[in-house]
Amino acid sequence: MRGKALTPDEIEGAVAADLPRAIEELKRLVSIPSVAFPGHPEEPVRAAAALTEELLRGAGLPHVRQIPVEGSFPAVYAEAPAPPGAPTVLLYAHYDVQPAGDPALWRTPAFEPTEIDGAIHGRGAADDKSGIISHVAALRVFQGRFPVGVRVLIEGQEEYAGERLEAFVERNPELVRADTMIIADTGNPRVGDPSVTTSLRxxxxxxxxxxxxxxxxxxxxxxxxxxxxxxxxxxxxxxxxxxxxxxxxxxxxRGTFLGVGPSEEEFRETAGVLDGVSLVGSGSLADRLWASxxxxxxxxxxxxxxxxxxxxxxxxxxxxxxxxxxxxxxxxxxxxxxxxxxxxxxxxxxxxxxxxxxxSGFLADTAGPARSALNRAMERAYGRPPRDVGAGGSIPLVSTLVRQFPAAEVLLFGAEDDGASIHAPNERLVIEELRRTIVSEALFLQEYGSTAAG
CATH class of the missing domain: 3.30.70.360 (Alpha-Beta Plaits)
Structure with a gap:
């Protein structure tokens, strides 16, 4: 059911009013040590799946359930039918996290979410429980009357064995078929620097x-x-x-990345390279980080x-x-x-x-109606249009989606940033970056639905 189109001001106001709730929900998720690696307890991983299911039900989606994935933890799946003439959007994230590692290296306990200076600290706060909350909070803006068809897939073992979800998708393509797919498992080079990830190693x-x-x-x-x-x-x-x-x-x-990467000074600061220690490899930093x-x-x-x-x-x-x-x-x-x-x-x-x-890796087509709508949404949320960046990491599902649905647009963005310390001690998420990401996604859904219907 399509509701009355919301204005950008109404969307931003709804996100601002809902943000305290979204922050508390993120803290609830971060407090669950959902490490899906062998040797770690399974109960917390299943608890994170249950909470994810609860959050999606509260986002106004009429159909929400857990689906078993062979050899892995369940995927949480939700859907809402597309209004007449509207496209369908798939939203992806994952609820499992990296192990915390040595507790002595954390300034705050890894699974006790702590808010400090406008950021939430804790394992998974950025990667990738921020992705779950971005989807949930963006969907809540529409109070069950979505401008597009919605399918949501939140997996439970991306960090250790994501290829198991790839096999699941290959066997169940109808569950994830969509015109556009939003992968909320990347972010910006710096806080406030809007970016869309167009390549993955x-x-x-x-x-x-x-x-x-x-x-x-x-x-x-x-x-x-x-x-x-x-x-x-x-x-x-x-x-x-x-x-x-x-x-x-x-x-x-060595490969070549056509976009602009970080300067050596920016990279050294973000990576915490010690004074006097050289970077390794040759070629531009963009080449080394994203194309080699x-x-x-x-x-x-x-x-x-x-x-x-x-x-x-x-x-x-x-x-x-x-x-x-x-x-x-x-x-x-x-x-x-x-x-x-x-x-x-x-x-x-x-x-x-x-x-x-x-x-496998991923290289995006940067021209299309969904990308154009996202550009306009992010420009409104951040005050300037996004730029293309690469990512050195991998998201196993993306290449499968591209192979299964070559006509679909795949968009990668999110609330993380290069200073978020994902996969490392002292992971954190800047709350303002979460707000901008939620606004961007909600504006995109409204803009994309209206443009396609028109």
């Missing part, structure tokens, strides 16, 4: 294990002759980059310093993540990296590679 990851001995050996009795698995793994991982930090794996050339390959060792299974004993290690493991340019193929990329590591492995060590994860 793909990704691949794997676990590599090196074995050399049947069991640990006393380093005094055997060190100097017995092959140390940890030393071998360190040599292999170090061989991935040259002295400048560029990748040495053959077949992974990047290899990162994200975890090591080795003895801790506090638990170290004088022993030659028989085994060592590492988790390796590779970021792939938008047009690159994650499978062949991972094959190249694994093949290189096997080639440089010293001393005939045994190498085993397991636990592969892959996701």
């Amino acid at each position: 793909g990704m691949g990851a794997f676990t590599i294990e090196v074995r050399t001995l049947e069991e640990p050996l006393h380093s005094g009795s055997f060190g100097g002759a017995a092959p140390d698995a940890l030393a071998a793994l360190i040599r292999m991982l170090a061989a991935l980059h040259d002295d400048h930090g560029d990748i040495r794996v053959p077949g992974l050339p 390959y990047a290899i990162t060792v994200t975890g090591l299974d080795v003895p801790t310093v506090s638990g170290a004993i004088n022993a030659v290690q028989p085994a060592a493991r590492a988790r390796v993540t590779v970021r792939v340019p938008p047009a690159g193929d994650p499978k062949t990329t991972i094959e190249a990296v694994v093949g290189f590591l096997q080639q440089v492995a010293p001393w005939g060590v045994r190498v085993d590679v397991t636990d592969y994860t892959m996701g």
Whole structure:
């Protein structure tokens, strides 16, 4: 059912009046430690799904339910039919979060949302529970009389195994069919700098294990002759980059991003690079961050310093993540990296590679009626039109949606910013950025529905 068209002033007023409620709902979500990684309790993840379902019901959507996803946590799905002649918009976000990591590195408890100087601090406040709240609060503006058809898909394991939702979408395309898809899992380079993400790098990851001995050996009795698995793994991982930090794996050339990236000063400040420490790699920062390959060792299974004993290690493991340019193929990329590591492995060590994860990249078409409507909406919300940016991260679902629905416009924006410390200690969300994102989305829905109907 389509209601009377709201004016931009009415939309902004409705968002302002509802913002305190939206903030409290975000805090409720952040207080749930919904980490969907193996080894973490499942109950909080399911509690986050239940709260997401409750919030969507309160947004005026007539049909809301949880849908099982094979091998994963349930997706929360909602829909409202399109008024006659109006397009349909899919809204996406995820309710799972990254692990908090070392509690000592947090200035406030990770799962006790704390409001400080206009920002909410806590794991998931930005990535991606802000996306859920942006959708919910934007929809509430219309009090159940939406100017477009609405479909909402909120998944529960994007951070660890998002490819499982990809398989679900491939089996159930009618659930997500839409003219335009809003992916609320990105953000702006800086607070108040409106941006639309037009490219995403793909990704691949794997676990590599090196074995050399049947069991640990006393380093005094055997060190100097017995092959140390940890030393071998360190040599292999170090061989991935040259002295400048560029990748040495053959077949992974540097790419080019046509837009404007951050300055080195901006990047150093945002990333917290210590004085005197150089950046790595060559080419422009936009090229390195958004259009080129990047290899990162994200975890090591080795003895801790506090638990170290004088022993030659028989085994060592590492988790390796590779970021792939938008047009690159994650499978062949991972094959190249694994093949290189096997080639440089010293001393005939045994190498085993397991636990592969892959996701394709994305490159947007920046011309279309939905993008034009979003440009006008964001210009009203921010006071200036948005610019195109890339993102070095991956959103596994996006490439599947593009492949399944090539005629649909896919728009990526959100309340995060590069200073939000997502995937790191002290994650935070600026409340004013949340407000602008909600206004942008609500204005877009009204503008897009009116333009298409006209």
